[in-house]
Amino acid sequence: MIESLLLNLGQHDVLTDGERDVLGHIIGRERRFPAGEDLVVEGSRPGHSSLLIDGFAARYKLTAEGTRQITAIHVAGDFVDLHAFLLKTMDHGVVALSACHVAFADHAELKLVTERHPHLTRMLWLDTLVHGSIHRAWIVAMGRRSKASHLAHIICELYVRLQVVHRVSGWSFYLPLSQGEMADVLGLSLVHMNRVIQMLRREGLISWVNQIVTILDWERLKEVAEFDPTYLSLSVEPR
Incomplete structure (x- = not known):
């Protein structure tokens, strides 16, 4: 069940068998959410953190x-609200963009991890730091790049992150x-969003058909995006 989390953390440092067992122990109860339902509601005070299994x-x-x-x-492989363990009150919501399989780690169990397993604590801390880097x-990208460059950057980033958890072909x-949801990422109108997607298609950089994105020219897409994956911290080294 936690294979994606192990792949995610394993891109930063080596986990011991004992640490893998600890993660398997603290992540228990599961739930499936349909697309459009909130996993976490703004203003709530969850007693657990949610791991996205799929x-x-x-x-x-x-x-x-209302925008x-x-x-x-x-x-x-992402904890969508690990920070809620310390922040307590959520200042934003988390919504399912697709059908989601989620498992929960109780905050009482996470507290025990911080007290008993310092290296694993650092690894979970690093996970939140990487999300800060993102x-x-x-x-x-929002403030200083063109919208085409911004979209190209998101596509590059998602490809690399999904590759880590074996979700690419x-x-x-x-x-x-949807284009409307991507417009909410880039801060665009739906019409402008469509134009940006068409721009990347015309340049022969991507194909986007029936929810499948295919990168046609990785080097040129990276150049348009000014994409450097250093901020994802994908190097295995002692932490």
């Missing part, structure tokens, strides 16, 4: 006018976001 989810905020900004996309990359991957 599917796609998004962190989001709503404005007073939505997606601030992160989560994939299999947020910074998204802020730069060659240069293709499943991406169940």
Whole structure:
């Protein structure tokens, strides 16, 4: 059940068999969410953190006018709200973008991990730090890149992250976001979002058909995106 989490953490450092057993022990109760349902509700005080076993989810905020900004996309192997262990009250929501299989780690169990397993604690801490790095990359893309470059960057990032958890096939991957949902990521109107996608298609960089994205020219796509995966910290070294 936690294979994706182990693959995710294993890209940063080697986990011992004992640490793998601890993770298997603390992650228990499961639930399946349909697309569109909140995994975590803004303002709630969850007593557990949610691990995405399979599917796609998004962190989001709503404005007073009811418009939505997606601030992160989560994939299999991600804890979508590990930070709730310490922050307590959620200042944003997390919604299922596709059907999602989720498992929960009680905060009481996570507290015991921090007290008894220092290396595993650092690995889980690193997981939240990487998500912070992703947020910074998204802020730069939102504020300083063209929309075509921004979309190219997100596609590059998702491909690399999904590759880590064995969710790609060659240069293709499943991406169940509608154009409207992707518009909520880039902060665009639906019409403008469609134009940006068509731009990458015309340049021969991607194909996007029936929720399958295929990268046609990785080197050129990286160049358009100015993509450097250093911020994902994908090197196995002592932590």
